[in-house]
Amino acid sequence: MLWLFATSLLWAFSFGLIKRFLPDLDPWQVAAARLLLAAVAFLPWLIRRAPSIRLRWRAAGLGVVQFGAMYTLYISSYRHLAAWQVALWTVFTPILVVLLSDLHGRRWSWRPWAAASLAVGGALLAQGRLPTGDTLTGVLLIQAANLCFAVGQLGYRSLLAAAVADGGVARGREAGLLGWMYLGGAGFAIAGAFLMTGKPWVGVDATTAPVLLYLGLVPTAVGFWFWNKGAARTSTARLAVANNLKVPLAVLVAWLVFSESVPYLRAAVGLAVIVAALALTNFGETADDRS
Numbered sequence: 001m002l003w004l005f006a007t008s009l010l011w012a013f014s015f016g017l018i019k020r021f022l023p024d025l026d027p028w029q030v031a032a033a034r035l036l037l038a039a040v041a042f043l044p045w046l047i048r049r050a051p052s053i054r055l056r057w058r059a060a061g062l063g064v065v066q067f068g069a070m071y072t073l074y075i076s077s078y079r080h081l082a083a084w085q086v087a088l089w090t091v092f093t094p095i096l097v098v099l100l101s102d103l104h105g106r107r108w109s110w111r112p113w114a115a116a117s118l119a120v121g122g123a124l125l126a127q128g129r130l131p132t133g134d135t136l137t138g139v140l141l142i143q144a145a146n147l148c149f150a151v152g153q154l155g156y157r158s159l160l161a162a163a164v165a166d167g168g169v170a171r172g173r174e175a176g177l178l179g180w181m182y183l184g185g186a187g188f189a190i191a192g193a194f195l196m197t198g199k200p201w202v203g204v205d206a207t208t209a210p211v212l213l214y215l216g217l218v219p220t221a222v223g224f225w226f227w228n229k230g231a232a233r234t235s236t237a238r239l240a241v242a243n244n245l246k247v248p249l250a251v252l253v254a255w256l257v258f259s260e261s262v263p264y265l266r267a268a269v270g271l272a273v274i275v276a277a278l279a280l281t282n283f284g285e286t287a288d289d290r291s
Contacts, residue, residue, distance in 0.1 A: 003230030004242035007223045012087075012249035014219045016258035018075065019083035021211040025203050027078075028193035030212070031071035033204070035186035037216025038067075038224070042179030055163050059177050060184025062159055066152020067185030067224070072192060073145035080138030084260055087250030089142040091120045094240035096150035101236045104154070109236075115280045116240040122248075122273025125266050153231045153239065156181075160232045174232075178225055241277045248274065 022030055039046075077086050094116035102108060163177055204212065231239050248271035254260040 003226045004234065004239070005245060007227040007230065008242070008245035008249055010219050010223045010226075011246045012253045013257070014215060015083040015087045015250045016254045016260070017211055017215065019078055019086070019254075019260075020258055022075075022208055023078065025208060026193065026197050027072050027075035028189060028196045029201070029203070030075045030215075031068065032186065032189035032193040033201075033212045034071065034216040034220045035063075035067055035182055035189050037213065038221035039179065039182040039186045041217055041221040042175060042182055045175035046179040046183065048176070055159070055177065056180045058159060058162075059180035060187070062152060062155045063181030063184030063186075064188040065148050066155065067181060067220075068188030068192075070145045070148035070152065071185070072189060073141050073148065077138040077141040077145070080134050080141070082254070082260055083258065084251045084254040085135070085138065086142060087247050087254070088124075089139045090146055091124060091244055091247055092143060093146040093150055093243040094119055096147055097153060097240040097243060098236060100150055100154055111280065115277045118280060119241045119244040119274045119277040122244070122270040122277065125270040125273065149243075153228070156228045157232045160228075174229070175225065178228060182221070182224075241274065244274050244277075 018030070074086070077089075081089070098113055098116045160174055160177065163174065230242070234242070248268070251270075252268075
């Protein structure tokens with residue numbers, strides 16, 4: 001759980017940085033830059049700890065979904081929403097995590113659903129009303145990104161288990177596997193940037209370049225490494241709720257650091273509800289919940 005909490009703190013600042021410094025860059029450009037930097041950062045592990053050919057292709061394909069498609073959809077939503085709203089509408093990720101996990105396992109467990117629903121309710125307190133118009137467009141983009149992220153998290157758990165069973169990756173030393181995911185996501189985003197803009201690096205200057213460098217190396221390279229390590233080592237219920245830890249944190253950062261107009265009192269209440277949801281995942285957890 002510590003991996004997931006540490007990542008949530010890192011990601012809390014990303015929302016405001018993207019909205020403040022990168023609003024004029026094409027979403028494909030931002031996604032391509034972040035993922036290419038992450039792939040370069042993991043290059044030593046790509047070479048030294050490369051999994052089998054089959055696992056490389058599987059990892060690259062998963063990276064296309066969890067990183068490439070997710071980032072492009074997520075960054076596109078900034079054209080329609082404020083930074084705190086983008087963070088807020090990621091609240092449906094835990095529901096998707098639980099739903100997909102239950103569908104895959106052909107089971108029904110009340111605790112993950114209750115915990116995830118409570119976390120979603122807490123995060124929704126900060127919004128106060130349902131979205132319409134241009135806001136609705138942004139929300140729909142975020143939901144598509146949420147689905148990609150949920151699929152990626154659960155897919156990584158399966159991928160890591162297969163890699164450990166295959167003997168090509170030791171548990172706790174899966175950096176090479178994640179590097180191939182970054183490579184797959186970067187390839188997807190770079191191809192999209194060329195097709196959509198023709199000049200994928202246009203608009204990158206002395207102001208935007210440092211922000212892209214930070215986003216690529218810290219929230220992306222380090223952040224997703226931490227997150228997927230945590231996702232592979234925790235229960236579905238805790239993973240679902242942890243997806244919403246960044247929501248109130250990002251809302252508060254947008255208000256305190258980036259001076260956005262944010263209903264911070266409602267955000268504080270939402271955080272309290274999410275903490276209660278986390279407590280629910282710990283109280284009386286069963287063997288089924290840990291799967």
